[in-house]
Amino acid sequence: MFRIPPTKRRRQVLLNMDSDFENVMLNASEFIKGRLFFVSLSTNIKPKSTSTVHYFSIDNELSYDSFYLDFGPLNLAMLYHYSDKLKKKLNNPAFINKKIVHCTGPDFQKRANAAFLIGSYAIIYLDLEPEKAFEILNQGSQKDYTQFRDASIGQPYTISLLDCLKAVKKALHFGFFNFESFDFLEYEHYERVENGDFNWIVPNKFIAFCGPQNRSKLSNIGYPVHSPETYFSYFRRHKVSTVIRLNKKDYDASKFIQAGFDHKDLYFVDGGTPSDRIMQNFINICENAKGAIAVHCKAGLGRTGSLIACYIMKHWKFTAEESIAWIRICRPGSIIGHQQNWLQQKENQLWEAGDMYRKRVGLASPPKCAVGIYSFSELKRKKSQDNVTGIVKKVDCMEINDPQDNLDHEETQGDKLNVIKAQRSRSKFASNMPLEREKLRRVHVTTTTTTTNNQTVLRGGKVVTSAARVTGSSTSRVMTKRGSDERDWSWSCEKSKIISPSYQWG
Structure with a gap:
């Protein structure tokens, strides 16, 4: 990649930055000529705004909650908040004649997340291609952006900043999200453990959620679990037709069936990868489902994300890395360890299967979604209260052990991830209200x-x-x-x- 390292004089004139900060600047990227910049500094001290330059930083405002050694990318709601913030700055009459400069400090993880945010903004609102946004981010850079890794403590399985930017571009192109009608409160509410722990991945197609139990209670190792009944109201309102379980049987499937949902079991080991037979069965079920599909394993991260990624790769021709990036942007922590290598190995097979499928059904290209995930609609504006929102009030008085439940008491990878997520949630302010x-x-x-x-x-x-x-x-x-x-x-x-x-x- 050809880079033009700006001289000290050029950068100083460009940003009206004093010499003290010029000496700690790692790189300066210009996204809107003479107007919008991204600057990496080797100090945590943010420059003071002047009459001609407005500096801001999100390093301590938008923060990723890690499971183990993972640190990003930041989730879709955070990208929405950042985009909203930056749009308002650019349109603020008080800043109309000022340069807007997004600064990030020396923390390599925060720097990568900050670059992801402004790079994604450039793709969504400035109509840049991912490669161009990435090139701008690297202008004159003295060090590369660190790669994002999976939610584990072992050997890192990484995706790059460019992978994430490409995922945002493809998701935008195919209508997976639209910030003009994005309900960030719904995203933030239902991602919480106590409110159901689920996320939309593809509009009107896939919800990834944490595995239910027979009864809503505290699990044997301390995190809140939900009964199938907890999800009925939301699933019905959002036209979910099918529930797919990938883990061991922790609840009676007849509860979903009697409530009018199709229920399928496709078990494979926690932290593992599915056989070709299971993968193909999953895709067949999803292709023939009458409505949206809610998929879960133990934590709704590894196995769940892996199979949803297969469908995205087949039907929208994402690369393995792009599908992993998009699913993690929607549901952080998804797809763990060697599941990433498995997806990379399946990429060509799924692309070929997708080409054949589209040819058979008469589609010239992958379809575009009419509305994005978490979009406002008349259905979502209904004031009917979801059973999920009342779960917090119930947890305090529930039994920790239920002798009637036929549970597998061996702690799995999914259990560990659930505990971490629940502990994070308890350290914040829990919502007890609709x-x-x-x-x-x-x-x-x-x-x-x-x-x-x-x-x-x-x-x-x-x-x-x-x-x-x-x-x-x-x-x-x-x-x-x-x-x-x-x-x-x-x-x-x-x-x-x-x-x-x-x-x-x-």
């Missing part, structure tokens, strides 16, 4: 005392806290904590003014 009420809470102004930290912190796509002072007003904008009790929410609604549902980051 999603519709939670949406209302997130858009209020409340009176507050002076704060010492003005940053909004998002981890794993979930708001932890935020406080940003509103210019010319005695009130401050606060994103209320999910853990606040009902009285706090009622006071907020009664006393405060409703504002537009947007984040006001620095």
Whole structure:
């Protein structure tokens, strides 16, 4: 790749950066001529904005929740928040004559995630090809971007920043997502362990979720599990027709069947790869399903992600790395260890099968989706409360052991991943209220005392806290904590003014 390393003088003139920061600059990338830049620094100290340049950083605002040694890419909701933030900066009258500079510090993991965000923004909103965005990110770079790895502690199985950018481009092209109608609150709500732990991967086609148990309770090793009944309401409203189980039988399949869902068992070992027979059976079931398919294993990450990736590779011709990247952007931690090598080995076989399938059914090219995942619709605006949202209230009084359940008590890889995810969730503010009420809470102004930290912190796509002072007003904008009790929410609604549902980051 041909790179043009900018001289110190060129970069200094370009960004109006003083000489102190010029000496710690690793590279400067220009995405909009004279307007939008991405800068890597060898220091955590962010430059101060001037009358001609506005600097900002998301290194401590958007943060990945790791399982083991994985660190990214950041999830789809975070990409939405970043894009919304950057669009507002570019359109802000106060910044109209300023250069907008996204700075990132020396942490190689945060640097890779920051590059993923602005590179994806350039693909979505500036219509750049992934290769061009990647080339710009590498302009004058003194070091390469570190590769993202799988959610394990052993030998790393990696995908590159370019793989992730290509995945975003293909997903955008085929209509997998559309930020103009993206409901980030729904994503953030249902990804939580206590609210169901599931994510859409392909619109109206695939949901990946954590494996249910016969009863909603705390598992033997301490994480909340959900009964099949927990999911009925949501699955029905979103036209899920089929449930596919890939792990050992931890619940009675007749519960889904009697509720009107098709249920299929395609077991293979936790952390393993499926046989060709299982892979083909999975694809056949999904091709003939009348509605969306909800797929689970123990944690809904490894086995689940691997088979969904096969379908994406066949029907939308993603590469193995692109399918892995997209599924991880939707559901972080998916596809683990040698499952990645297995997908790479199956790539040509699945592409050929996809070509034959499209020829047989008369499709000239892979189909495009009419709406993206988590898109607003009349169906999703219904105020009917999902059983899933009440699960937190039930967990506290449930038995830890259920002697009637025929469970496999051997701790598996899926169990370990579930425990980690549950521990992360407990360290944050758990939501005890319906999603519709939670949406209302997130858009209020409340009176507050002076704060010492003005940053909004998002981890794993979930708001932890935020406080940003509103210019010319005695009130401050606060994103209320999910853990606040009902009285706090009622006071907020009664006393405060409703504002537009947007984040006001620095």
